[in-house]
Amino acid sequence: MSSAATRPAGPDDLWSVDEHLEDILSTVRPLEPIELQLLDAQGCVLVEDVTVPVPLPPFDNSSMDGYAVRVADVAGAGEEFPAVLEVVGDVAAGASDPVRVGPGQAARIMTGAPLPPGAEAVVPVEWTDGGLGEGPVSGMRARSLAPEGAEGQVHVYRPAEARAHVRAKGSDVKAGDLALEAGTVLGPPQIALLAAIGRGTVRVRPRPRVVVLSTGSELVQPGEQLATGRIYDSNSFALTAAARDAGAIAYRVGAVADDAETLRSTIEDQLIRADLLVTTGGVSVGAYDVVKEALSYAGDAEEAGSGVEFRKLAMQPGKPQGFGSIGPDHTPLLALPGNPVSSYVSFELFVRPAIRTLMGLEDVHRPRARATLKAERALRSPKGRRQFLRGAYADGEVTPVGGSGSHLIAALAHADALIVLPEDVESAEPGTEVEVVLLG
Template sequence: MSTAAPRTAGPDHLWSVDEHLDDILATVRPLEPIELQLLDAQGCVLVEDVMVPVSLPPFDNSSMDGYAVRVADVAGASEQYPAALEVVGDLAAGQADLLQVGPGQAVRIMTGAPLPPGAETVVPVEWTDGGLGEGPVTGMRARSLAPEGATGQVLVYRPAEARAHVRARGSDVRAGDRALEAGTVLGPPQISLLAAVGRGTVRVHPRPRVVVLSTGSELVQPDEKLSAGQIYDSNSFSLTACARDAGAIAYRVGAVADDADTLRDTIEDQLVRADLVVTTGGVSVGAYDVVREALSSVGDEDEPGGGIDFRKLAMQPGKPQGFGSIGPDHTPLLALPGNPVSSYVSFELFARPAIRTLMGLADVHRPRTRATLTAGGALSSPKGRRQFLRGRYADGEVTTVGGAGSHLVAALAQANALIVVPEDVESVAPGADVEVILLG
């Protein structure tokens, strides 16, 4: 199970933002670790340190196409007085039979091939005549003109220091080193390292599966024709994208009409693929607020410790909220308000940290900073509520975007930050220092 029982309070209790968030984070638990193939583990969080079983690279190898030689044999070499060496064979990457390099000898070597016994350095092909006896050539010319497997003589026109152009065994990581530590999020570079040290599977917290659904008989899918009184369903698309951005595997469910039984059945059907359910709309006290009607008693009798607690928060936008757990596995559910800006802000403040807690991350919050408010007149904020205004942040300054209305989607699309106005502040003048939550 991923949750403990949430707290409850009286119906008249006005929850602070911090109280509600603390309750969510105290309730939600990281998902149980599983063993996954590397590519399936992308985006997941390691639950244990990964040690290096074999050094990387596992042997000394050439970082250039050229010739493996002894340092003394090319000392003092120049274009006027080149060193003439006998080419005793070729070495390609992956070749197991190593040729011995003796005095006055060279082995033509390709990038990634192991340094042969007796060789002390690698001379790039550009410093030689490519085995053609015609003076220095480019690597392209050497590769195109020198016959495959050719032996004979090569002229070297520059000296090379010991170990030049040689990748030393263990120069990246050594056997017994810690490659990655527990808590690391596996992105492409980390997947690459795990594969390079021979790990085909890894133990991680899986990415949480988040089901997102919106409610409202007025909602119509994009690309369909609007009738009178209808609007397009944007919330389910917005929050599904938010869940994916947070690191989840997100499933969007089509909008559910204002019918409590239909909504309850839909949510129950989705629990089989949900580690978290997020609904939007229907959480207030109106006659058609079906989420509250459908879920306010779910789990109270059949699932001890379950059920959804609907709350009022001292915040704007997003005053009505619901949180709890449903179903036999006590799947956590967050019921967010239906206005687009309210649902987005609520997701960022509450659902995103819940998702990242399920992932097993240590830091689940968006970064915050301080900024100077730069444009427009004074900002007003309702007393006793923490207000979150959309803003555009750059270089230590932030300006508001759009008004305070919770329906202004176009303004939200231009914002990259939320400006936080504390509960005890009713006005903020231009030039004031404000707290900013950075988005994206």
Template sequence: MSSSAAPSPSHDDHEKHDHGEGTAADPCAGPARGLWSVDEHLADILATVSPLEPIELQLLDAQGCVLVEDVAVPAALPPFDNSSMDGYAVRVADVAGATEEFPAVLTVIGDVAAGAGGLPEVGPGQAARIMTGAPLPPGAEAVVPVEWTDGGTGGGAATGMTAASAAPEGSAGEVRVHRSAEAGAHVRRAGSDVRAGELALAAGTVLGPPQIGLLAAIGRGTVMVRPRPRVVVLSTGSELVQPGEALGEGQIHDSNSFALAAAARDAGALAYRVGAVADDAESLRATIEDQLIRADLLVTTGGVSVGAYDVVKEALSADGQVDFRKLAMQPGKPQGFGAVGAEQIPLLALPGNPVSSYVSFELFVRPAIRALMGVEDLHRPRVRALLAADGPVSSPAGRRQFLRGTYDREAGTVTPVGGAGSHLIAALAHADCLLVVPEETESVAPGTELEVVLLG
């Protein structure tokens, strides 16, 4: 039930004793104990969790959400031919053969700024000074960058002026062009990004910054999405103290609620962390009741074993809404899952040891969050890698073990980090993957190929 790097003397011992969290093979493990497999428990969760109903959101509010509609392009992007450079809009024939020694001398008939209307028409021997993003004026076929010119003169200004300080709008002037240009040079053609009627984004797309930018560019102010799930995380234990506060005798800092709230955000949810709840069933029930108004998913940590102060099990098992079960896995054997409140909000009760709670989150809570979001890819990526270790790695019989490790992509190897203890949060902080040892395997020799769950 504790949630720090050091196990709680009153809560961690019975969890390890009853569930093998820190031991080797459990001789009582197996069908006679009614153990659920990891896959059965996950399937039970995913069969219960449904994607949230779509809502219409403003673009920035939709970041991280999943699109539920195909979005078509209403008008071409860009909607008109425009300049990709500051320079001069010219006719190709007027600058053909232009060189430093023999520049083309053109009359500047005016300026074209971004957003300009009433465009001047460029005729033979003429040019219009143009800014990046400004529409290509009629008659012009290309843009020559200001660096290819003398900067333009006009209104008595000296040769060599920059584009920013050249002749004012409407004034007469000249520009000397030192290089030729082909038709379409430095011009962004209308529809060169997307054309009207094309698919901009397909339903199922997760909206990140580039997608939000595209929606804005095609004129969408709102969009229909499945909202980000609201996940409430709370830890239990009278021994828990908030980080930053001084520890009293027998107390530890609450780390689980911070780690799991961060993990929920990483999965795409809006996370709300509740301060640690003391070991009192009535207090826990009241806290959960208060949190239901802002929760699409509730996650508790600690209090799911068989000790005298396992408050989550005591508070939630009486009415049968939450089923507490034992899984054939290490760490994380004790688990709880059900639905609470009038709206039947899903609740996942995780063990209290920090490694157990985090591994359980990755295996069960993260997929549930992704399912609520409506994404197709619920799981972390998995690869196969060769075990790199000084000696064989042991695993309890009948348990699927999840060891922490570091993955070397180039070498195709994975190295265990720390031991199997479910309190070793420092080792977890240095891991970027989980090594999966199958239930039927009790010893893994170096060089053996294992499945690896990538966390980064």
């Protein structure tokens, strides 16, 4: 179980936000590395330095469609007196045995094709007559060279310096260079680089598998008929989306009715595909708070050290919280409150850092900033509680969005920051500086 077992806690004991978070992060450990195919590794964290085995580009190649030439042969070329060169052949991308360019000669060359032996530069087709004998080509005609394989002459109307329009071997990265450092999150550009240097697989920490389930007999799935006394289940959708945004592979489980045995059975069924379990609802002191009833156990001989401890935190919203582990593999479980805002704020403060820790990231927290409070009236906060209010942040200012009620989900949809009022602050006046957690 978590290190919370060593901390005395009475029924009325309040944990601070920092104590609860420290307990979670001291328990959750990064997942073991595995070897994955490149596309399967997207979003994962690299666990080893990757060096470049071959230079990029691996050979000198043309950056233009045109003609490969010797510099001396086009020196002084102009509109009135073009250089007239013999076309000795074509060099296409992928050519393994290109023709040799000698004095007074040129080779038709395509973008990406290797610079042929003897050539020192490439003149774009727009600087030539395209081998058609009709003056400089332009526009659509610049895209149409003389028929492939045709020989003859080409008129070049501009000189070229050495290495003009040539991508040099190793100009991107050289063999032996460090391509990517351990700790890098693999996005599309990083996947592209790995493929370009010939890596088919890479060693990473896998994306955590997070199972999210909500509890409550009043919950109805979106799209179904809403009867009297029922509400749509939004929490499981919000938290599953948030888990994916944090980098996890997230699975949403349909809402579970208020029955402790059903909930316990559902959770145990999900353990096979979970690196982390997240529940929402049923953690307060009501008669139907089944999460506490289902998971408040010390464990048996096979699950020594398992169990979930439920706590009260000195925060608003999100006072009731649960954390521990369950199952033979001691899978971490975070139990969040059921009110939509409480649930989401709790996710950002506690679950997201846990997911990022499982991924093996060093920086697991949302960025924070100082901002000037832009409000019509002072913000109030209960003494001894750390309050998190929704806000819209821009240009160093933050504006409160909605009220402090933990059910105000519409306001949450328009917020991109959390305004933090510390435990010792009971009032924040407009124009004062406050701390904000940036959610976007």
